[in-house]
Amino acid sequence: MRVLRYVSLLLAVQFIAACSAEPTPSPQPKMEASERAPAPTAEVAGERLVLAFGDSLYAGYGLGQGQSFPAVLQKQLEGQGIPARVVNAGVSGDTSAAGLARLEFTLEGLPRKPDLAIVGLGGNDALRGLDPAETRRNLDAIVGELDRRGIPVVITGMMAPRNLGRDYSSRFDAIYSDLAKRYDAALDPFFLDGVITRPDLLLSDGLHPNAAGIEIMAKRVSPLIVKELRKS
Numbered sequence: 001m002r003v004l005r006y007v008s009l010l011l012a013v014q015f016i017a018a019c020s021a022e023p024t025p026s027p028q029p030k031m032e033a034s035e036r037a038p039a040p041t042a043e044v045a046g047e048r049l050v051l052a053f054g055d056s057l058y059a060g061y062g063l064g065q066g067q068s069f070p071a072v073l074q075k076q077l078e079g080q081g082i083p084a085r086v087v088n089a090g091v092s093g094d095t096s097a098a099g100l101a102r103l104e105f106t107l108e109g110l111p112r113k114p115d116l117a118i119v120g121l122g123g124n125d126a127l128r129g130l131d132p133a134e135t136r137r138n139l140d141a142i143v144g145e146l147d148r149r150g151i152p153v154v155i156t157g158m159m160a161p162r163n164l165g166r167d168y169s170s171r172f173d174a175i176y177s178d179l180a181k182r183y184d185a186a187l188d189p190f191f192l193d194g195v196i197t198r199p200d201l202l203l204s205d206g207l208h209p210n211a212a213g214i215e216i217m218a219k220r221v222s223p224l225i226v227k228e229l230r231k232s
Contacts, residue, residue: 048077048084048229049112053099053142054120054156057191058090060214062203067211072218073225080226087114095130096121096138103142107149116228117146118221120156120191122175129164132171139179147183152228155180156191156221186224191217 052058052070060068070088077084089106091098099121107113119142125135146153157176160169180187192209194216195201201213209217 046083048082048116049110049114050074050077050084050086050225050229051106051110051114051117051151052086052088052090052120053103053106053117054090055094055099055124056090056092056208057123057156058088058118058120059092060088060090061092061208062205063211063214067214069214069218072214073222076218076222077225077229080222082226082229084229090120093124094121095124095128096135096142097125100138100141103145113149114151115232116154116225117151118154118156118225119143119146120158122172123158126158126160126164126172129168132160132168132175135172136175136178139175140182143179143183143185147185152232153183153185154188154221154224154228155185156188158192159190186228188221188224191221194220 050070050073052073058069060071066072068088068090070086070090074084074086077086087110091102119139121142122135122139125132143153143155155176157173160172162169164172176187176189179185195209195213196207198213199206201209201216203210
């Protein structure tokens with residue numbers, strides 16, 4: 001049922017886009033104003049630096065200050081006795097290719113090498129029907145570069161709309177588990193699991209989580225983050 005709900009919502013969005021009377025240019029990817037990555041500050045002793053590198057699901061699309069996934073995750077980590085600074089490097093509209101293009105710039109803008117990187121990209125690739133092989137190459141390059149730099153990774157996965165066909169879905173969905181195995185990364189198989197099926201946890205667009213939805217997602221993912229931080 002979760003998959004069917006997710007697929008039906010994506011179909012609705014794609015149908016509306018396809019039936020527009022006049023095509024409009026794709027919005028330029030942007031980081032939400034209320035959740036831009038904070039400027040470097042003096043680091044607290046023992047503080048763990050976590051990079052949240054993704055798209056609108058990380059950026060805090062449609063949410064207020066302090067309600068994005070990175071912001072809520074940071075609060076949850078601190079509540080578990082782990083002092084952490086989670087840098088929000090989420091950009092709304094980003095594809096995997098756009099993420100790859102800004103990875104080095106993002107890493108160079110951090111005060112130091114992060115203790116952990118959380119990667120959540122690819123959803124916009126599927127919405128645009130991009131070749132899964134391209135998405136795989138880009139995500140492999142992103143995770144591979146983080147691995148090369150000695151930065152542990154947690155991957156938050158996505159699922160493809162089923163109207164793109166069984167072959168597309170199987171090739172796309174497998175990307176995340178394959179990369180997790182290749183790079184020994186922790187994996188949350190479907191980032192919107194438990195939220196996309198509940199309208200009360202979504203914004204009016206039916207695709208992005210509201211503040212309550214983000215709380216649930218962060219609570220589910222935080223054990224993975226804690227486990228990886230304790231390893232390092």
